Amino acid sequence: MKISYKWLKDYIDVDLTLAEMDDILTQIGLEVGGIENIQSIKGGLEGLVIGEVKTCVPHPGSDHLSITTVDVNSGELLPIVCGASNVAAGQKVVVATVGTVLYDGDESFKIKKSKLRGEPSMGMICAEDEIGLGQGHDGIMVLPENAVVGMPAKEYFNIEDDTCIEIDLTPNRIDGAGHIGVARDLAAYLKQQKDIDYKIPSVEDFKVDNTNTPIEVIVENEKACPRYSGVCISGVQVAESPEWLQNRLKAIGLKPINNVVDITNYVLFETAQPLHAFDYAKVKGGKVIVKTLPAETKFTTLDEVERELHENDLMICNAEAPMCIAGVFGGMDSGVSSTTTDIFLESAYFDSVYVRKTARRQGLNTDASFRFERGTDPNNTIYALKRAALLIQEIAGGSISSNVIDLYPNPIEDFKVEANISRIEGLIGKKIGKETIINILEALEIKVDKIDGDQMSLLVPPYRVDVTREADIVEEVLRIYGFNNVETPNKVNASLSFAPKPDEHKLKNMLADMLSYGGFNEIMNNSLSKASYYEGLESIQENHTVRIKNPLSSDLNAMRQSLLFGGLEAIAYNINRKNADLKLYEFGKSYHHIVNEENENPVNNYFENQHLSLFMCGAKNSTNWNLKEEPTSFFHLKAYTENLLKRLGFNIEKLRINETESDIFTEGLTYGVKKKVLVEMGMVSGKLLKNFGIDTPVYYADFKWETLLAEATKNKVNYEPIAKYPAVKRDLALLIDKSISFAEIKTIAFNCEKNLLKSVSLFDIYEGEKLGADKKSYAVSFIIQDTEKTLTDKQIDKIMQKLIKSYEKQLNAQLR
DSSP: OEEEHHHHTTTSOOOOOHHHHHHHHHHTTOOEEEEEEEESSTTTTTTEEEEEEEEEEEOTTOSSOEEEEEEOSSSSOEEEEEOOTTOOTTOEEEEEETTOEEEETTEEEEOOOEEETTEEEOEEEOOGGGTTSOSOOSSOOEEOTTOOTTOBHHHHTTOOEEEEEEEOOOTTOGGGSSHHHHHHHHHHHHTTTSOOOOOOOOOTTOOOOOOOSOOEEEESOTTTOSEEEEEEEESOOOOOOOHHHHHHHHHTTOOOOOHHHHHHHHHHHHHSOOEEEEEGGGSGGGEEEEEEOOTTOEEEBTTSOEEEOOTTOEEEEOSSSEEEETTTEEBTTTSOOTTOOOEEEEEEEOOHHHHHHHHHHHTOOOHHHHHHHHOOOTTOHHHHHHHHHHHHHHHHOOEEOSOOEEEOSSOOOOEEEEEEHHHHHHHHTSOOOHHHHHHHHHHTTOEEEEEETTEEEEEEOTTOTTOOSHHHHHHHHHHHHOGGGSOOOSSOOOOOOOOOSSOHHHHHHHHHHHHHHTTOEEOOOOSEEOGGGGTTOSSSOGGGOOBOSSOSSGGGSEEOSOSHHHHHHHHHHHHTTTOOOEEEEEEEEEEEEOOOTTOSSGGGGEEEEEEEEEEEESBSSOOBTTBOOOBOOHHHHHHHHHHHHHHTTOOGGGSEEEEOOOTTEEEEEEEEETTEEEEEEEEEOHHHHHHTTOOSOEEEEEEEHHHHHHHHTTOOOOOOOOOSSOOEEEEEEEEEETTOOHHHHHHHHHHHOSSSEEEEEEEEEEOOTTTOTTEEEEEEEEEEOOSSSOOOHHHHHHHHHHHHHHHHHHHOOEEO
16 A cells, blocks of 8 residues: 555645654554655656757758757856757757766666767757657757746656655555545544644535436445445546646556546545446446346456456446446446546445455456455545545536435444443553543544443444454554553563463474474465365265365365375475475364254354374485485384374373274374274375375374373373382393284283383394294393392392293293
8 A cells, every 4th residue: 555645745734754654654553664755757857957059050070960059057058969850049948967867767878978970068958758758759848938047847847756655554454545544543643742633625515517417326236235326427528637646646656547537546545435437428228237247247347358257246237238347347348538528437335245255256456446355434435426526527627417326225333332441541551541542532533422430332433344342442542542652561460370281382392392303394284275185085074174165266265174185285395396305294273064963053063173293205314325215114104103192191002003994094003092093194095195296105194182182181100210220131032933923922021020020122033944934033132120129140040030931831932
């Protein structure tokens, strides 16, 4: 949103420096994004002066050059060689003196002392196109005789300098989308220090001259168009806009078109109310009908693009055909042109949702749609209409040739908000006084309807779409009072609060640190996803997808049901950029729509769940001089999965572990407690990978975070001091049948010695022809320790013999 400083001063009498203006606007919520000096002509005609040609003779060495002497009131005549055919003695001309920079689009050149065919030249006599005052290049610009010699050309041509202030307007502050809105906020702030107010141009001179151009307006869709105003103006002369109007528009980056269109743009950026002018001759049947049209209706807009309308696109039509997309863009055949003599001027209030959806569907973003999408002032249509009509009469002539049409069947009332002065001061953190609060609210045109002690009943005008609650009132008071005027207290008050255990944020940070230290990178994917991802899947049902009614695109038309597909998108993106060795994790939510007919409230059919997802693919490690590259495997992900579970206090041996029955995995495991699933992990199905163009295995783990959190509260952490007495390690090589698992060996060991045996581990497996086809050798290590005293050899040997006998008896094992 661009604001012209000179234009702004038409509505408020201020003399602030740019630094002060920047600071104040930013403080009151209209953050300044940039400030730029603007000149109506590039370079501002600096260095150009009015001169008089004293002598003019042909150049002896050229058949088209002339040697002149020019008086610029500098004390001496300037010799200038000129190539224009119309140069003559006695003319008043524009002279670019030595050192002047002239511009040709983005290019520039500097006037220097020179010699042309041997004759000195101390400047340049200019044509109008050479200095940006026109397009003519038939010869030099010859001025009237009353032009004052020596006057700077900048003063003679009244070249304006201005400052363009760019405001980074947030979506809730559409009230600041016009110069008057900015002036209103600025006046409210300055009023706290001095007596100042903003003013708006009067429209009291508006009157209907005749009713020669009758018009009938029919609004068929009152929901989409709550208010429609308009008037006809006859006998206008469409031409170039006056210089002051062009300068105003140029200052904010707009290109002047013609006087009528320029006025509608001027009033738009003045009042924030979009207007549209129709050629009355194109309003067939003398009717303006506001309605929607059948889907796939063709319509050509001003940019000469034929568009296909949606059934909910609101259109402004005549008796025969559509003329304009309401609140968005005009039509090719109904706008004002050089042949237009009569116009119908529209000023309406369109529903923000209708305009926003239409603009997105049609891929259009205009100054009008920008404001309608965020909510214009429904009570400002008539003022803007009269203001524009008076300017058209002043600049383009004509007469008001119809009554003002204003269809407003259901007037939009002020927002009613209750606010308490003590609560306002409490939230601000400073007692600023009832009178100050009321003065600020009244300066912002928020009416105090009733006041009873500290309790206020307020009426907020509809153009303040962001002020509907007491908290919004607090924000309004504070931004005008000044955040910087609230002193920082000398003490900090704190209170104790109960924090449930386990602390979810602490656990997340703990696991995130653990994964990051393990070489994982955290990713954050969009919660919006593609609904087609879930087509054909059994484990994730397509009909449970939460679909977006007004999607930005087909790729973002649903809420994600799983973190898997966002992770695969990230993996594909990285692989395509030669970064294939990946370890990623993400904390995020999934969203589901599961219809239960018993739920009376449809909201209860929507659910969201927290997840932690892990992704691994590519190589486990980089190639090194002493290390071969090893691809990531299922067991690498399994190790990380189990380590995370252990870190949360789960005993892996006591969990239920089954093969995963899910079509998103080729193979996988499910870890659970009773009937609750904690984690599903495994290798992602090749069919899914193919859809993303991924040709390397991807391993994925999905932690059900809420279930993990609930079960983690049941885990008790037991600890004991480090033993003072040493542990003893003993190894056995057992020859056993191939059908026997290590788990059986471990179970027998702990059943045999429950007190002193601390751990059992497998450190080698051997199979060979010498052992037999159905035999294998397990090398098993045992850690034995007594926390109360040092073990003797006799005790150790007794335990080992006991173990050996148990293995021989129960497993038919033999020592090797």
